[in-house]
Amino acid sequence: MITGIFRLIAAGIALLAAQPVWAEWHEASSDHFVIYADDKEADIRTFAENLERYHSAMAFVLRAKVEKPSPSNRVTIFVVGDQRDMRALSGSRTIGGFYIPRAGGSRAFVQDIRNTKGYPHFSTIVLLHEYAHHFLISSTSFAQPRWLSEGSAEFFAAAGFNTDGSLLIGRPAQHRGGELAFADPVHVRELLDPELYEKQKGKKYDAFYGKSWLLYHYLTFSDDRGGQLGQYLVNLYNGMPALAAGESAFGDLDTLERELATYLRSKRMLTFVLPPDKLSTGSPITLRKLPPGEAAIMPVVIRSQRGVNEEQAAELLVEARAIATQHPEDPGVLAALAEAEYDAGNDPEAIAAADGAIARDPARTNAYVQKGYALFRQAGEADEKAAAYEAAMKPFGALNAIENDHPLPLIYYYRSYAERGAAPPENARAALERASRLAPFDQGLQLNAGMMLIKEGKFAIARDFLLPVAANPHGGGAAERARQMLDLLDKTPLEAVIDLGARPDDEDISPSSDAAKE
Numbered sequence: 001m002i003t004g005i006f007r008l009i010a011a012g013i014a015l016l017a018a019q020p021v022w023a024e025w026h027e028a029s030s031d032h033f034v035i036y037a038d039d040k041e042a043d044i045r046t047f048a049e050n051l052e053r054y055h056s057a058m059a060f061v062l063r064a065k066v067e068k069p070s071p072s073n074r075v076t077i078f079v080v081g082d083q084r085d086m087r088a089l090s091g092s093r094t095i096g097g098f099y100i101p102r103a104g105g106s107r108a109f110v111q112d113i114r115n116t117k118g119y120p121h122f123s124t125i126v127l128l129h130e131y132a133h134h135f136l137i138s139s140t141s142f143a144q145p146r147w148l149s150e151g152s153a154e155f156f157a158a159a160g161f162n163t164d165g166s167l168l169i170g171r172p173a174q175h176r177g178g179e180l181a182f183a184d185p186v187h188v189r190e191l192l193d194p195e196l197y198e199k200q201k202g203k204k205y206d207a208f209y210g211k212s213w214l215l216y217h218y219l220t221f222s223d224d225r226g227g228q229l230g231q232y233l234v235n236l237y238n239g240m241p242a243l244a245a246g247e248s249a250f251g252d253l254d255t256l257e258r259e260l261a262t263y264l265r266s267k268r269m270l271t272f273v274l275p276p277d278k279l280s281t282g283s284p285i286t287l288r289k290l291p292p293g294e295a296a297i298m299p300v301v302i303r304s305q306r307g308v309n310e311e312q313a314a315e316l317l318v319e320a321r322a323i324a325t326q327h328p329e330d331p332g333v334l335a336a337l338a339e340a341e342y343d344a345g346n347d348p349e350a351i352a353a354a355d356g357a358i359a360r361d362p363a364r365t366n367a368y369v370q371k372g373y374a375l376f377r378q379a380g381e382a383d384e385k386a387a388a389y390e391a392a393m394k395p396f397g398a399l400n401a402i403e404n405d406h407p408l409p410l411i412y413y414y415r416s417y418a419e420r421g422a423a424p425p426e427n428a429r430a431a432l433e434r435a436s437r438l439a440p441f442d443q444g445l446q447l448n449a450g451m452m453l454i455k456e457g458k459f460a461i462a463r464d465f466l467l468p469v470a471a472n473p474h475g476g477g478a479a480e481r482a483r484q485m486l487d488l489l490d491k492t493p494l495e496a497v498i499d500l501g502a503r504p505d506d507e508d509i510s511p512s513s514d515a516a517k518e
Contacts, residue, residue, distance in 0.1 A: 025289075026039065026044050026287055028286070028287050029286045030281070030282055031068050032075065033048060033074055033076075033077060035048055036301075036302075037113055039113050041289070044113065049285060050115065051077075055131075057272075057278075058132065058135050058156055059135075060274060061170075066138050066139045070404070070438070072105070072365055072407075073104055073405070073438060073439060077107075078305065079111070079112060080109050085111070086111050089302065090306075096111065097126035097130075103408065104369070104408040106134065109302070110124065117163060120158075125158070128156065133149065136149070137440050138440055142233070143468045144468075145242060148216065150208070150209055151217075154173050154209060154216070155173075155213055155217055156169060158171040165276035168273055170221070170272050173210065176209060186206050186211045188257045189257075191208070191211060192246035192247075214260055218259070221270040228250055232245055293330030294333060294336075296323050296327065297332065300319055301339075313343040316344075317343070321340075334356040334367070335354065338366075338370040341374075342374050347374040347377055350373070351374050362402075365406070368398055369399065375391060376412065378392070389419065407435040410434055414431055424452075432452055443468075447478050450463075451485065454498050454500060455499075469482035470483045
């Protein structure tokens with residue numbers, strides 16, 4: 001055991017020593033994004049401005065309006081380094097970047113900033129693709145079919161940023177060219193009929209993403225098929241079966257397939273060119289150079305925010321403690337230490353570190369969150385649960401006073417009753433529903449809200465929360481559970497009562513759980 005501890009300490013010292021002394025981490029803050037990068041201030045500012053223009057371009061093209069999120073509900077982007085760094089963080093040799101949607105903690109991880117003119121780097125495309133999903137989910141509760149969800153995200157991700165502030169949207173998706181040419185073909189009928197696609201899908205990689213982009217691009221710019229995409233959506237909204245909705249809107253699908261093949265061979269394709277006066281970067285972008293301690297602990301923060309297992313948490317804690325020893329007065333370091341202590345299962349130490357961060361900087365929201373997480377975990381083991389959960393709510397109450405629309409205090413107010421087996425009062429149920437509307441991209445939260453509403457007998461509203469989860473193109477446990485709940489609703493008379501058990505969140509995927517964090 002002692003040998004193992006010394007190995008961890010040695011590893012932590014080695015990692016600490018490996019930190020580049022020239023690291024100059026900056027934080028860029030805008031209306032919809034927070035960016036952390038070890039890069040030049042000018043490059044980070046340009047990156048932030050481009051992302052805000054991209055958000056503005058999506059809103060303009062789609063005629064959509066998305067409310068400005070509360071500060072903690074923005075997407076936080078960590079620029080992690082080169083491809084090798086991304087592979088180490090993601091655990092995959094094929095991932096160019098990735099995104100984790102969480103209420104009060106959506107995170108994106110990308111490679112080095114490349115403010116390139118022309119076609120974007122693939123890591124940037126991944127970020128733009130995932131933010132397109134984030135935007136679309138935040139702007140509509142309509143459950144999009146998979147081809148439309150992925151096709152529209154690909155359509156917007158192939159963007160181009162010009163130095164004069166203009167933006168190109170809907171460019172040919174060059175990164176899907178090889179897929180469309182060489183991968184197993186997917187007929188448009190398979191895009192529109194998920195059951196047919198699953199039945200005919202082979203083991204090899206196919207052209208689903210590329211073909212989805214092609215169909216969306218064609219329907220967007222084709223004069224002959226103007227209005228058909230809108231009619232297709234109306235058909236789906238009115239409950240028409242998936243394939244029938246497509247056939248009704250698009251006509252003969254074999255004809256459409258031939259048109260798509262011809263369109264793909266076009267030498268030129270239309271693109272939206274949005275001038276600077278049609279776009280906005282929102283409120284002035286602020287930049288902050290991180291102090292030495294906070295800069296030194298950023299690699300720890302990135303791995304913590306990525307999500308850790310028990311072994312990784314133990315290793316990371318050694319590194320976090322070593323940095324905290326060198327920078328004991330830095331609130332950013334102490335907040336990161338609180339998270340590392342919590343992840344390692346050390347609740348008293350997490351609370352102490354969080355208190356230290358709050359004492360030095362009362363605006364450190366993550367310190368309140370980590371203290372709340374630790375107190376909630378302790379409350380689960382307490383004898384006097386009512387008093388313990390009341391105490392556990394205090395840091396979340398303080399956080400709510402700082403940021404009224406932060407979703408986590410609303411979620412944990414509800415959980416302070418549910419986790420001790422008490423019936424949440426009406427205002428706690430309203431808080432969970434409000435949090436779910438603030439963070440529609442958090443599927444576990446949507447599932448919990450839907451299940452709560454089913455128990456209340458509000459079946460129609462429950463469907464609104466469950467349908468987008470069930471339609472998640474990537475599937476998963478939450479999607480399967482949502483489909484089960486929808487099937488149950490279909491079989492239940494409107495006036496009936498559905499008993500889902502004592503706890504409304506028995507399939508909990510809460511923001512504080514390790515599963516959600518990973």
